[in-house]
Amino acid sequence: TPPVPYLLNNDLDINSKGVILRAFDQFRLKSCIDFKPRDSEDYYISVKQLNGYVFFCCGYIGIVEHEFLHALGFYHEQSRYDRDDYVTINFENILEGLHNFRIVGSDESTIHGVPYDYLSVMHYGNNDFTNGNGSTIITKDPKFQNLIGQRVEMSTSDVQELNLLYKCSSIAFKMYCGFTNGTMCQMNRCSKSGNGWEMVTGVYGGPSSDHTNLPSQDAGYFMYASTESGQKGDSAWLETKRMSPQRKCRVQCLQFYYYNNGSQTDELNIWIREFQDKWDSTGSRYLMGQISGPPTSRWTLHHVPLNATKQFQVEFEVRKGAGNSTGGFSIDDINLSELECPDGTWQINNFERFWNSTHTPALIYSPRQYSSEGYAYRVALYLRQTDFGVYVQLVSGVYDDQLQWPCPQRQFTVQMVDQNPNIQLQMSRQTSLTTDPNLLTSTGTSSMLITCMVDIILHLWKTSNPEITSREGAPFLSSVYKANLNIFIAKLKYLKLLQQKCMKCMQVSVYIF
Known part of the structure; x- marks a missing residue:
């Protein structure tokens, strides 16, 4: 077409x-x-x-x-x-x-x-x-x-x-794999002198279930690579099938969830291997991202921007570090698209419980983050009894003296994300605004509050279903998929708009769990 x-x-x-x-x-x-x-x-x-x-x-x-x-x-x-x-x-x-x-x-x-x-x-x-x-x-x-x-x-x-x-399918969607029913999605695994990737339904010490299933539901599968035994430098590899870029922009976004219950010196490395043509069996490998550090206590969303220009495959490598380990790395719900990635995330755990236990109204802030141009900002979540608003605030940053003020013609898009793990099947609410210098107020410093904010009102499911009388049992979105009522995700995207054209955009995602 x-x-x-x-x-x-x-x-x-x-x-x-x-x-x-x-x-x-x-x-x-x-x-x-x-x-x-x-x-x-x-x-x-x-x-x-x-x-x-x-x-x-x-x-x-x-x-x-x-x-x-x-x-x-x-x-x-x-x-x-x-x-x-x-x-x-x-x-x-x-x-x-x-x-x-x-x-x-x-x-x-x-x-x-x-x-x-x-x-x-x-x-x-x-x-x-x-x-x-x-x-x-x-x-x-x-x-x-x-x-x-x-x-x-x-x-x-x-x-x-x-x-x-x-009579067609997607242009920008490349793959999704949730390891449903134990399928590998045409992925291959191998190991070098250590433990390899295993398909499991739970791991001692966590996670007890895959990302999209609660422990009380039917078991789901995910991939796990242990670092408990072996030597420093031992690695396990998980490789996707080969794929070819379709769009001229040559931009891809890899999205997946990971769980780390090993040593903080263990590494999860994300590579791409590009091939010159279909006869090239070796290709050239490039490191695109790395995860290490303290163990996590829950599934964590992660994005890796890719820039493949030829036929390529994605490779996940778990490499054992120097420290003692009682676990390893797990991954689940892999999505790959030819769209741009968010540049940052803010994750709030147990959001439903936090909201129900918070004396409202209440205002909470994300850590300070930076746009691709260097503007510093933070996200504010204003909790009320039956709804909440999402705001963006420009704050002082290290690059203020080099920037144009008062940050005109930048578009923010707040997105409340459906919990279907397949991005192609999500129904996500999005609302956008563009900054207007005439609607900015100064606090006496270089911090400026965008007063014309997107105030996304979250209408509870009980609005549409009178038989539901509390937040418990009510999904946060009018979505057709409900995976975990303790999870709510909102996404914020930032774009620079100049001369009536949408320039290369930077996304900042706020993920509220």
Whole structure:
């Protein structure tokens, strides 16, 4: 499928342009749909700033995906020819003159065998276009009455139907391996004078389960390399299959979870091996990342940016250090994509318990971090009784004298991440804003607080399900996948926007557990 030409008109605000470019990356990750700036094509997508709600507030990626799916040939979900089996339309409650509730017949459309999806990003909400006399849509399954109309992200059914329509799969997604049912995902393992990688369901001293399963659930698998025995320098190797870069940008992001219960001198090294061609069996190996230090008490998310330009494979090496070890390294839920990696993470453990035990309102801060340009900032989490806000604060840093102030035209995207470990299947809420020098306040030093913040309100599941009366048992996101209710992940991405173009971006991820 050739890239879709697009034109972002000059009247479009710069924050919306950044949100659109973020949405394009989601299409690339989850489908084969790509986009390119228009040259001289006769047919292209033009995006303008109108009076509608498309770019309401700070910009929502789900709304952008909704509109671009229309351009790619999608009708609204409640217009399916089988919709009467799933919803009832109250036409007497619809504002006069609005006809997006009509059925599109099977002679005009196809559903490719994909079941009706209440969580489709193309579905209207229960009160959309109401004249004030009541709901416009009633779901036949009452559990979904307050869930229809989500604008978080494309659902898995949306993605499935998109790929069936265009007969293709992903551009930017390379692999996912969660070692489900004991499968190795075409990975190979070997050892050099020591213990090798083992596929296990638990390790004495931790972890007691894989990353995506609670101990009380069915056992999941992960990979473990022991450093208890052997000599210093002994190593175990785990190698992925060979893969070829598809995108011209030649950027990849490796994401995985690790658990270290060995010695602080043990190392987990991440390599790539590049091959000149398909006949090259040796290749050239490059060290891309290393993990060492004190043992961890839980699974920890880690990103490694890669820059392979030829056919390559990723290699995980556990190398025994000089100290005594009572364990080793474990890894699980490996994702590889041709998108940029976050540059930093902030992980809060036992977030649900922490929130429930904290006297609200309360404000907590992340450690100071730096952008790729050298701006120092921290993330603030403002906890309230039933919701919370995420804020970004510019703080004093070592590079302040070399920087442009007051840090204009930088876009921050706060993302609350679905707990599905496969990034291609996640439905993650994202909200973006771009800094405006006129909305910055000085504290008397070089610290500046961005006052026009994204205040992401977390509506508890009990809002949609009255039978749920507390946070316990309620997932933090309206997502279709629930792995561990003690885990919540939010991601913050930073981009520099200049002259209406999205420059090379730096991401900072806030992972709240």
